[in-house]
Amino acid sequence: MPHVKCLQCRECKSEYPIGPLNACEFCFGPLEVSYDYDSVAKSVSRKSIESGPNTMWRYHDFLPVDKESAVDISTGFTPLIHAKNLGRQIGLDHLYIKNDSVNPTFSFKDRPVSVTTTKALEFEFEVLACVSTGNLMGSVAAHGAKAGMETMVFYPADLEQGKILGAAVYGPTMVAVEGTYDQANRFCSELADAHRWAFVNINMRPYYAEGSKTLGYEVAEQLGWKAPDHCVVPGASGELHTKIWKGLEEFEGIGLIDKAKTKMHLAQAEGCAPIVEAFESGNNQVKPVRPKTIAKSLAIGNPAAGPYSLEVLRDTGGTGVFAYENSIIDGIRLLAETEGIFTETAGGVVISSLKRLVKQGKIKKDEVTVAFVTGNGLKTLEAMGDFVAPIETKPDLDIFQTKLSNRKD
Amino acid sequence: MMTKRVKFTFPQELIKEPVIYKLGVDFGIVTNIRRADIRDDMGWVVLELEGEGDVVDEGLEWVISTGVRVDPIAGDIIEG
Ligand SMILES: Cc1ncc(COP(=O)(O)O)c(C=O)c1O
Numbered sequence: 001m002p003h004v005k006c007l008q009c010r011e012c013k014s015e016y017p018i019g020p021l022n023a024c025e026f027c028f029g030p031l032e033v034s035y036d037y038d039s040v041a042k043s044v045s046r047k048s049i050e051s052g053p054n055t056m057w058r059y060h061d062f063l064p065v066d067k068e069s070a071v072d073i074s075t076g077f078t079p080l081i082h083a084k085n086l087g088r089q090i091g092l093d094h095l096y097i098k099n100d101s102v103n104p105t106f107s108f109k110d111r112p113v114s115v116t117t118t119k120a121l122e123f124e125f126e127v128l129a130c131v132s133t134g135n136l137m138g139s140v141a142a143h144g145a146k147a148g149m150e151t152m153v154f155y156p157a158d159l160e161q162g163k164i165l166g167a168a169v170y171g172p173t174m175v176a177v178e179g180t181y182d183q184a185n186r187f188c189s190e191l192a193d194a195h196r197w198a199f200v201n202i203n204m205r206p207y208y209a210e211g212s213k214t215l216g217y218e219v220a221e222q223l224g225w226k227a228p229d230h231c232v233v234p235g236a237s238g239e240l241h242t243k244i245w246k247g248l249e250e251f252e253g254i255g256l257i258d259k260a261k262t263k264m265h266l267a268q269a270e271g272c273a274p275i276v277e278a279f280e281s282g283n284n285q286v287k288p289v290r291p292k293t294i295a296k297s298l299a300i301g302n303p304a305a306g307p308y309s310l311e312v313l314r315d316t317g318g319t320g321v322f323a324y325e326n327s328i329i330d331g332i333r334l335l336a337e338t339e340g341i342f343t344e345t346a347g348g349v350v351i352s353s354l355k356r357l358v359k360q361g362k363i364k365k366d367e368v369t370v371a372f373v374t375g376n377g378l379k380t381l382e383a384m385g386d387f388v389a390p391i392e393t394k395p396d397l398d399i400f401q402t403k404l405s406n407r408k409d
Numbered sequence: 410m411m412t413k414r415v416k417f418t419f420p421q422e423l424i425k426e427p428v429i430y431k432l433g434v435d436f437g438i439v440t441n442i443r444r445a446d447i448r449d450d451m452g453w454v455v456l457e458l459e460g461e462g463d464v465v466d467e468g469l470e471w472v473i474s475t476g477v478r479v480d481p482i483a484g485d486i487i488e489g
């Protein structure tokens with residue numbers, strides 16, 4: 001990690017040596033990795049990146065770890081698809097889907113977790129841990145397995161089976177915590193103080209957050225080294241939204257792309273939209289809410305990066321938009337039926353919010369728009385409800401033909 | 410001695426309550442405010458609490474019972 005300078009407090013700018021530390025000693029503000037960008041600029045070019053691996057590690061110069069030691073299960077460099085069918089339906093000529101649901105554990109979480117796991121080995125941790133409601137724990141369990149670390153995942157006891165199995169298969173210690181997500185989270189922050197464990201979303205958070213920048217880099221590279229006019233990003237803690245923008249800003253800063261004029265829109269679900277509500281009220285404080293949404297992966301009532309996500313919305317001219325609860329499944333099905341991509345509820349929130357942004361005139365027909373699809377539909381099957389109505393037939397040609405023509409009427 | 414770093418979020422109707430003062434007087438907790446933002450309609454305070462034995466936990470339970478939201482500083486990401 002030749003280009004890393006230190007950790008720096010986002011609030012008071014105090015600096016700290018690189019270590020497993022996430023809060024400033026003075027003001028308790030969040031810490032962020034700080035880089036020597038002159039040094040980055042000297043070692044990268046479009047060519048050097050293009051000749052790198054077809055994974056997120058082609059951008060290792062922008063990450064706080066050495067690529068030689070990367071714990072990599074082949075994450076990233078996921079497809080950017082020109083979504084012509086969906087675009088035609090909603091009135092956009094240049095709509096792209098960044099399909100990050102095809103990562104090894106089927107969500108974008110593999111990006112931040114790959115960086116964190118690498119860093120945890122570097123800090124000589126023996127235990128990798130997280131608190132999660134699903135996507136994160138699958139990714140942590142897989143990376144822990146690959147790294148040969150002991151892995152502990154904590155989750156609220158009432159989680160869906162798909163998510164529990166999707167983590168358990170990699171062999172971590174599974175800990176089902178009684179109570180709400182909030183309570184599990186509080187419990188884990190106490191555990192993080194009591195044990196020397198690498199908690200990916202607690203004491204390792206500054207490194208974790210960096211991994212998501214690679215989504216911004218990839219989109220710019222895949223568009224031919226250009227930032228899009230619009231990004232529509234799903235938001236829970238707000239971290240992903242701020243990091244995609246940080247990625248675009250860094251590329252601009254060292255001259256890999258021209259000035260990024262991207263409007264960074266944030267999509268939340270109606271039943272848990274604290275950042276969008278703060279945006280709409282013009283308030284720069286985020287009021288915590290009690291989540292009540294089918295988009296469980298986005299159900300964070302007290303978003304840690306909320307104030308920074310609001311800053312990005314305002315700095316870029318983006319809009320905070322929510323998807324009505326009853327439109328989330330429609331969004332999932334619309335993407336599936338037009339582009340052949342089955343996303344989870346977070347993706348449904350994005351597609352439904354995208355439609356609203358176009359209707360409101362916030363996105364114009366000829367503008368380049370990227371919608372981020374960050375998780376796979378097979379993880380949230382329960383949410384889809386009962387919409388399958390097959391033709392039920394005996395294996396008999398006549399019966400089938402009759403039923404088929406009845407169906408077509 | 411036990412110390413905890415927490416964030417209090419006050420709804421509008423509790424902004425004027427002397428919650429932090431009472432933690433000191435009624436529970437004997439030493440409070441040390443690090444950052445805060447108080448508006449007309451809501452406010453938050455980031456602070457450290459220090460006290461003997463279980464008083465910090467007892468104090469926090471009382472704060473929660475008043476309707477103020479308490480979050481830990483360390484782990485404020487709840488994941489998807
Ligand atoms: C599929 C999916 N998309 C988006 C998000 C939002 O990420 P963030 O918490 O960084 O806003 C999450 C996780 O919380 C997620 O699981």
Ligand SMILES: [Zn+2]
Pocket residue numbers: 009010011012013014024025026027028029
């Ligand atoms: Zn600070």
